[in-house]
């Protein structure tokens with residue numbers, strides 16, 4: 001059956017898709033003719049055509065509810081629908097941020113408890129729920145780093161060290177904060193190179209930001225030494241905690257020596273990641289930074305909840321109190337899992353990634369052959385030598401009905417293929433992915449053309465995405481006329 005993707009294509013003059021109720025207000029004349037558009041090209045379709053059109057459109061969308069989505073560094077796990085229901089309860093969803101505190105005690109209690117919970121999970125001393133994305137939490141963390149050093153009368157520290165495997169938001173946050181970036185190399189095991197750090201950790205360095213586990217999916221066993229070195233030289237250790245899914249309930253950022261860390265609730269705590277939806281990047285800090293947290297925090301005094309401002313706060317970084325619906329989902333998720341469930345998340349996420357690693361390492365080059373955490377980074381360089389690019393592999397996966405892994409990131413792995421299966425996938429789903437990747441590896445050897453011309457089974461073939469970025473124009477054109 002042919003599916004209709006374009007509504008005007010199925011339009012026929014006089015067809016109507018709805019029945020209007022009889023008029024229950026006084027009728028009035030149309031505005032003067034010269035105020036009316038001559039040709040308002042509204043598609044004319046029947047109800048069934050319209051239903052089919054939208055149903056066909058909805059099927060074009062690929063999401064975690066349609067299939068496996070191993071997009072590394074994004075933690076595209078399945079989020080239980082029940083938490084969506086909870087966040088939509090009218091007692092939460094219909095609140096107004098200007099309501100008097102007395103009338104929103106339940107919401108404040110939830111926020112307070114979530115603050116306490118995330119503080120506990122990260123082994124820190126306080127948490128701000130205000131940042132509305134991971135990058136926003138990173139930026140707020142850097143504002144605090146600046147304020148912390150200035151408060152100590154040290155104005156010379158203007159540099160933030162990052163690693164060469166950092167997520168792109170890390171340098172962007174540094175630039176937005178008006179600081180300079182220094183890049184510390186990784187060693188041949190994929191960990192931070194201590195010698196490089198030692199030579200770069202000068203008196204102008206305000207902090208080192210470390211992603212833990214890294215975007216290579218690796219836990220750096222030298223973390224205690226790194227923390228000691230950074231602190232001995234007067235710097236702070238900041239954590240990009242977006243990969244919390246890997247260490248939930250197993251290791252705590254505060255105990256590993258981090259002074260602050262941002263989390264991505266929209267990765268780990270039951271809010272879908274991506275699609276432009278609301279996110280949340282809470283900032284958890286050790287004692288030395290508590291006074292600098294963004295305002296407001298939620299406080300509790302004898303069972304009454306209210307807002308307080310930390311003594312030396314960096315100020316307001318977002319409207320009101322953060323993305324409340326995401327906080328509700330996170331709290332519901334935490335309660336429904338309990339402490340044991342939380343540990344199972346990281347155990348299963350790590351197990352799944354290692355399962356894929358072991359099953360595919362004979363087929364794809366594995367630059368760091370060691371136990372990985374929540375994700376495994378392969379390189380397509382074997383296939384590249386046969387003229388098949390990593391992009392071809394990713395596009396071919398679409399023909400198997402699978403979302404590809406992240407490609408060409410982290411930048412230090414050539415032809416990178418970064419697979420993050422998450423804990424919510426079954427053995428069968430993983431096996432299906434593994435089998436597909438094996439077939440693709442075989443085709444790269446024997447039938448590369450099928451990869452060069454992929455995808456073949458998708459509604460549109462390979463797109464010129466570089467041009468789409470540069471000349472973003474989302475309007476539809478019919479016979480040269482823009483709609």
Ligand SMILES: Cc1ncc(COP(=O)(O)O)c(C=O)c1O
Nearest residue numbers: 073074133134135167169240242
């Ligand atoms: C390691 C890492 N850091 C930072 C971020 C940025 O988070 P956000 O997209 O919420 O700004 C991400 C996003 O997934 C990430 O994977």
